[in-house]
Each structure stands twice: as structure tokens, then as C-alpha cells.
Amino acid sequence: MYKIMTAGPTQVRENVRMARSLETTNPDLDLEFYDFYKQTCDDLKGLLHSSGSAYILGGEGILGLEAACASLTEPGDRVLVIDNGIFGKGFADFVTLYGGQPVLYTCDYKRPVDCGKLREFLEEDSDFKYATLVHCDTPSGVLNDVKALGCLLDEFHILSVVDSVAGMFGEYLNVDESRIDILCGGSQKALSAPPGLTLLWVSDRAIEAMENRSTPIASFYANILTFKNYYKDKWFPYTMPISDIQGLAAAVDNVKADQEIFRRHEKIAAATRQAVTEAGLSLYLKSGYSNTVTVVQVPEGVTDEAILSIMRDKYQVMISGCFDILAGKVIRIGHMGENANIPDMAQTLDAMDKTLQELGVPLKCRMKDRFLELLS
Template structure:
């Protein structure tokens, strides 16, 4: 009897997806056709976040790679980072920000409801300034969603780079990256897309790219260094 996987992730892949995985590939480091496939796929991925202006990157690694890449690439020693915590994964972002030398300040809210934007704005005004803010769109354990369509424009207005974990919402919830002024959005293949685990999608706004390219110190990682990826992006 075939088992039906009904966990929130990794979700069950379809026969069509499993068939695509069996297609033979050439050397992806050298094959010009692969470069075209990669960039075409990035362009298609951007359609799910309704973005024309962003840069898209597809990385090999479980989606947590995207979360760490965000912190490794954007945080410099002593940066003040706002960690928006109303769920397990929202709080967990702080472990990465601490790891890369940030001064992490938590905005803590009810784990049973989305963030109150007015409360968040008051907190920022009283505790800022911040260079970055980390937040989760959809918290997998509870299923709550945060109103990133209101939060990210607020962060943009306050001069704060927004880093959004959309791992369990990408492909399932409407997202408008350009219109909502999202600076960085991280997604995974193993949730709403129902593709096998092991793929991370990263989307960067023009503002995020500018901040990344003008950081003063070197990134303390190689594979998680998004500056390295920008060198080969065409989309």
C-alpha cells in the first residue's frame, strides 16, 4: 500500500516531479544549456512572488541554508538586528543573527496570532535604530501568517532591511515582493511546491543588493556568501 505523506513539510512529491528528477544531466559547471535552464527557472520562480526587479538565486541545500545565508551575508559585527518573534521559527532566526555577531533585539508577540503592526511600529520607535529585521511569513507549527504586506513597507519606511522567511508560504500564499517592499525573501522546495527537499530559493531586492555589495567587512562564509552568487546571476 502506497503511503500518503501529510506532514507540513517535506510534502509528498508527485510522479511528475520524481520523473523530472530522473532526467540525465551533463556537467552543470560547463554546460551552457544548464546556465540557460538555471536562469529561466529563476525567472519562473520570481513569478510566484510577483517580482520583476529582484534577483533570484537557487541554492542546493535545505531551506535553512537561505536563513543562514541571509545572516552571514548581511550582518556585520555589532549590527543591531530586530528579530520579530511570534513563533518558533521567528525566534530561531535570532540564533543565526547571534552567530554572526549581531546585537539581537527581540520584538515578542502572541504565538497564536499575527503581528500587530501598530505595536511593532511603537517598538521600533522606542528601541531603534535597526539595520535589519527578520520575520516569518507563515509559522509552520501553528499555521499563523504575519501581514508582511504591512510589516515590510513599515520596515522600509524606517530604513530597515527586511528578511522574510517564506519557506512554508511560497507557492501557497499570495506574495508581492516589489509592491510590498520586501528586501529579501527565502523559500524552499519541500513545502507548497511539493518538490523534494534540498533546494533553497532566495530573492533579493535592488536595495538589498546595494547593501550587500557595500558592506565594509568580508562575509564569514563561502557557500552562504550571497555576494559570490551575484557574480554569476543573469536574471
């Protein structure tokens, strides 16, 4: 069995697995399930400080990104796509799919979005129905200041859609203070439940924008409005994956009980970055490091696949490669949720030490030892 230290999905705690194995009822007909679902959604609202609505959708986290764009976009709408990463740019595909006109604001992929420069851009052109941005762009690990960016967009009366699939629960996030209109999350990252569920936080003004469309939403499964009255009407638009949601509720309870969750992620991430760089390896980013994933450039003379395969097959530790423009250029360590602990990170860095030594990559120190020293 591999030690899963990828940039998501993450390891899953035993109580989450057991919750998914409990006897289930008919989620369409059992009124108690509607209460259970609503309580779980209310817990999610509380954890991320949202006064709007929260929904759990049956589908992997990418469903939330598409649902946000499907529900807001009408043909011809201009949509600002804030692009400083692979997932940030990817929003343009969803906008186009539903007839919108994406306008890319592209900036340095190795740094977070500069709020001042974005302001200058918006002072010249702010005619956008909504804007999309990413909290933590998982391929690069860059962390954007969504509070500052969300408030800036609000100042220009632009709705905001934020992908925080790889950020939330590892990075502090306040939906209301950040003026976020649709926040998208997933079950399999720092929340540490299995993949398969989308989490959405939706503001009242986003709901109003959906209801005031002049054209119908061009989707059923990705239509956020179908969930609006689920509790009052005791009706879901499709049968809820009840076992997955029972597991998710257990994971939510784990997060609620973890008073040190953000500090733990911060300490693990900082020690990992310092150990990696002191060993002589290079981080991909120049600034804006997230506390959920560390992205390391592949050393010269070796390949990402060689590193990944030796770590996986010889040392039973699985980390991530990358894709798109970063394919073959970086490797990624996920220290989020259940992965963000000292023993597992020490094991991961030990496997990297041994793998790189085997591949002939010189290191200035053992990453495992330096990591443990920094946290002692």
C-alpha cells in the same frame, strides 16, 4: 507506503519525480544549463512578483535563512528579530552566529504580529540594520501580514528578511509590493518538490548593503554575493545539484499552470479548520490561520505520539507532531501544495476520526464527513 500529510515535506507529483531522473550534463561546464537555471530563476521571480534577483542554492531551506543573516550581518549590527513563533525566534541564533546583536520583539505566539504595536515600538527604537520575520511560522501555523510589516519596516529604512518557506505558493505573496529585501523559500513545502534546495529572492538594495559592508562576509557557502554574476561569468560557486533543479523546474511549471492554487488552499484550509472545531477539538491559534498548515491541540488524556503512531502504523497516514515549546502539545496537518486536495484531506481526517475514537476521545461529529459536506 504512507500518505504524507505532514507540514512539509509534501507529496511530489510524478512529473517532478521523472524530471529528476532525466539524463544530466555537467552543470559547471554546459552553457545550456546556465540558461536553464536562469530561466527557472526568472520563473520564480515572475511567480512572486519580484523585480530583484532570484537564486537557487544547493541546500535545504534553512540554508536561505542563514545565508540572509550571514550576508547582511556585520559584527555589532543591531538586528530586529520579530518573534511570534519558534522559527521567528530562531533567527536570533543566526544573527548571533555572525556577530550581530539580536533584539527580540516578542509577542503573542497565538496571533499574528500587530502592525500598529510594532509601529509604536519602532517609533521609540528603529536603529536596526535589518529585521527578520516569518510569513507562516510552521510550528504554530500562524500567518503574518508580511506586506503590511514589510512596508512598515521600509518606512523606517530597515531592510527585511522574510522566511516564507511554509507560506509561498500556498499564500499569495508579492515581493515588490511588500518591500521585502530577502525572501527565503524551500523546495519541499507548497512548491511540492523534494527537500534539498533553497530559493532566494534578493532586492537590489540588499545586494548594495552586502557590497558596502566594511568586513567580509564570514562564509563562503552561505554568501549570497557569490551568485551575483553567475550568468555573466558562467560560473557557479559550487557544482549545482542538477537533478534537483530539473525537478524543481517541473514543480514551478505545475504552479504556473494552476490558476486556482490560492483559492484551492483557502477552501481546503477553511473546511479543515471548521471540521476539526465542530468535532470538538481545539486549534492552537486564536487568529491568523495559515492556509498551508492546521495546528490542533492534543486532546486531554492522550498523547501526540499515540495519535501519530496509530495514524501512521494502522491507517498509513503521516502527519506531524511538533518541537521546542510545542513538543507534545499539538499535532499538525499539512495541506499545502500537492497535499491540498479533497481526497487526501478526507483520508487524513478519516484516519484521525478512527484514531481518536480508538483512543477514547469523544467527537461531536466525524471530521471527514463534515469536511466533505463543507466542500460539496
